[in-house]
Amino acid sequence: MTLDPITLGVIQAGLQQVCDEMDLAFSRAAFSPVIAEADDRSDGIYSAIDGALIAQGARGLPVFVGTMQFSTRHILERIAQGLTLPPDPGDVYIVNDPYLGGTHLMDVRFATPFYRDGKIWCWLSNTGHWPDTGGMVPGGFSASATSAEQEGLRLPPVKLFKKGALDPEIYAIITSNIRIAETRIGDVKAQAAALLTGAQRLSALLDRYGDPTVEAAIAEIRTRAATQMRAMIATIPAGTWTAKAFIDSDGVVDEPLTIALAVTREGPDLAFDFAGSSAPCAGPMNSVRATTLSSVYLAMRHIFPEVPISAGAFDPLHVTGIEHTFLDAHYPRPVSGCAAEVSQRIAEAVFAALVPALPERVIAAPAGTSGNFALGGHDPERGRDYVMYQISGGGYGGNADHDGLSNGCSTIGISKAPPVEIMEQQYPVLYRRYALHENSAGAGRHRGGFGLDYEVELLRGTARASFVMDHGRFGPQGALGGRDGGKNRVEIIRNGETQTPEHLSKAQDIPLSPGDRVRVRTPGGGGYGPPAARDPAAVAEDVRLGRYAPEEAAALFGLRPTAPAAAARPISTPPPRRG
Template sequence: MDPITLAVVRGALEQIADEMDLHLIRAAISPIISETNDCAHGIYRADTGETIAQGRFGLPVFLANMQFTVQNLIEHVRGSGGFRPGDVWILNDPYLSGTHLQDVVLVAPHFVDGELFALLASTGHWMDIGGAVPGGWAPSAQEIHTEGIIIPPVKLYDEGKLNTGLVSMFTRNVRLPTQIEGDLFAMANVFSVGRRGLDSLIARHGRDTLSACISEMIERSEKQMRSYIAEIPDGVYHCEDFLDNDGIDDKPIRIALSLTVEGSSMHFDFSGSDPAACGPVNLARTTTQSTCFIALKHIFADVPVNGGAFRPTQFTIPEGCVVSAAYPSPVSGYLEPIGRVFDVVFGALAQAIPQRTPAPAFGTVGVVTVGGRQPDTGSYFVAVFPYPGGYGAHARGDGLVNGTPPVSMANFMSIEMSEHRYPLQFVEYALREDSGGAGRYRGGCGTQYRFMTRSECVVSALGDRVDHVPFGIAGGKEAAPSVVQFGIGGREMTPPMRSKVEKQRMHAGDWLAAASPGGGGFGDPLERDLEGVERDLNLGYISRRTAEEVYGVVVSEQRRKSGALRYSVDSGASARKRARMRGDQGKTAATG
């Protein structure tokens, strides 16, 4: 294979997928797509359903999930006459397409000279799916039918003819019919971008050359991923973590992984995980698999995203467990358990390759949804706020502050846009002091925000990481817990499930405050360089108390003319204090 042609074709295919992402982001009506980028697009092999290329502007959570969706659809369509030119299929059944009901998938075939050449797919998050809770995140759901409409694989377009009755069914059963209809047709129109790009490539290189390049791309990705896995010491690595609760029963839920590395292959075994939860914090099998791939991609970032990168992995995931839930288990809160799956993969790999594996990030999306009617028009509104947090530290540096969730990468919509669209007023959005885990390298800071409502509405929260916080690695410390609080009629209130509450009624002047964890720390805090501690103090990342008691430094302060405090670290006194603290730790370890 000519390497220049291969590189040009690979770049062009990735560009087509990128353009599909951008087309939907710019055309969508709902801000969860246009502002938060909650979408994804890809090109897939028509025979195997393997990913050829996926856009880089959508969410990582759909990385492999869309491949599994396409593969499941291929099996379904095979029994119903196959794909035809002009067809567009639609589904959101999470037991086939993963994630949750709000993530709707469209799949269209692309034909060349009358023969099926590839499949194109578009995933977009709908702001409402017709369930009991505005927005679809239902913290008290005990079955999927509470969460919204299930769309089995069905044709939206049949050989180019729109199923208008299906569109009417959607718009009649959601709170935001205009937004949903607009987003639906924007998603369907994305396929014109993909078809145009593929036709241009085929006209330039020919079908045979393009097919050969695709096969070579996938094989090279497999070889590259296998070469990286082969560098990991063979062995079985165990890690487990817990969800605080499922929103129904206030007891922890175990997610356990045994990761086997053998040669150039990996086997993920989740057999030790708890049964499916009663509440909505379950995962479909495909989402669990996809999350494992995302974790690997964070470590082996230069492996191209295509089906070859997924081939070296095998899975044992018992059906009916919390990470392979079956109908009718609810899944609207899937963003919480994927954080835990992500972290147990990191926790297992940290035992084998600690210098390449970061500590866990904040590990909760903490979605807050606000639903009600606009005070001026009376029309429904639904607002969605996934909060940013801190990333885990690693062997090369501190964790990112104010980062989007590493599995979903959903943006927090700008304050200005939020206040413009919804009857809300934000009174605070800030980095959260002392939220990152201490260490030689510090976990990134989480965030805290507070908004007041300007009219009557209902507010729901679906988060986690209050009781079981992000852990540190290699001697690093854990991060701070998440926090959700309400101010209702002048009275402060914490939900009984701490981070989960459904349809809390609020009136004008009431408020909600949410704070995300930081990331876990890496290494002994007493080994952090003094300049780093001083910088963190002056940036407000850590408090003076943490600097003195955890990092073992001696601090002096000076008030400037502006009134601001400037902290300084005494290097000599700090070195002596740290030596004493290490001695005390050694004595404790010896007598413990």
């Protein structure tokens, strides 16, 4: 069937709209701030044949573009092998196993078959970040875990809903192994409702245009996505481009981990060879294969955003050399840092390798950390336990056209920090500070963006704090002569004494009492181009706004701005929002 361009474009937009509405339904109905406010979730449509991505919403996390495709494929394979019960209409499978196309255990996936005329036409799937799935520490981000069991409850694909009804036995097993179980039903029902919304909207689209027309459009979109990606790859000069990125430590052994990358344009395709990267590590900074591949895909989506989201966009991208490295973790390696931290460092390596080849398109390194901060404790005033999860923004890298965005979302997604007011309402904490991380932007012709500086105080009860962050040892890389961005800084203030974690931005089970505080200063983005080439007026404006002291500006950019600096510095900035 040949489709005219207008019909093809309308159906393509319609498929994405289905996913967008699933995303909105999920966030609006969820109980947990990390989903309802921070939008740490994603929804998509996947092939009934091989689980290949058909469409994903623009409001979903980019890192889930690849991983949800792999997890759906694993469900199909396990059904075919008899390892998972075959589906009936109304069934919803739950899975969070990192080694079956997942990320970390807190990213919980739901998948349901979508039927037309009694046959499975496609699968609808979504992922939501649950605040806790058990394990050693509240929130699941154990900085010193050495096995998957220490990180939380691991679920293979099982039917949580059977023919539309929640299975009370499966649900009881889950809630018996996680913290704050009484509130989980809100997220579970929101996640299932999003799939129901998707089924209703997709049915309407198919009824309007007919199954054969929509099926032809999906096939054409996949073909065109591959063609467009290859057309973009053709703009890269022939040759091999290399780079390295470093992770501070694995949380157990205080030594850096290396991501070594060689990107080669091989005719119309692009090869990403990670041979020479560090071996599997003891701590939780291993990455599973699905996350590693998805990190490459999302990096290329940043570079070539024109290419539509479809499995076809991934066909020309070939990843090799990850076997026997920490980028291809197998059970029981711990992986809590893979999606939020290692994935961003993989993307950083891709940017660093390709910025000389595509200087007009590729940015200097962004902050590259989600700033995972979990606080679990008991609130005596409300008589209940809680698990608070905080993600943070950071600076984006400068680029050929302008400075980097300050306090932007992480490289891997659109997740934003929940509003301070919501966090203070939900948990016994007070934010003493929420401001830009001054002087954190990497100097350059176009400087990086500034990170975030926040300080949170425990008001009552007792709690335990845990961190899995990165870029505390090395700042985000500058590009083409630009300087590195500022490093991540974590401080714990207890009894008037300030402590820094041994692994800089990774620690767990830190006891807090009322009045104790945690201060986090997230990285700024890397600078782009030589700092001396920066417009003096732009330097003067940064000084006027209090982002640099005059002497800092002189040292970084090799000149002293002539404009007078403002007497007062800004003390706050709103939480990061979607760009």
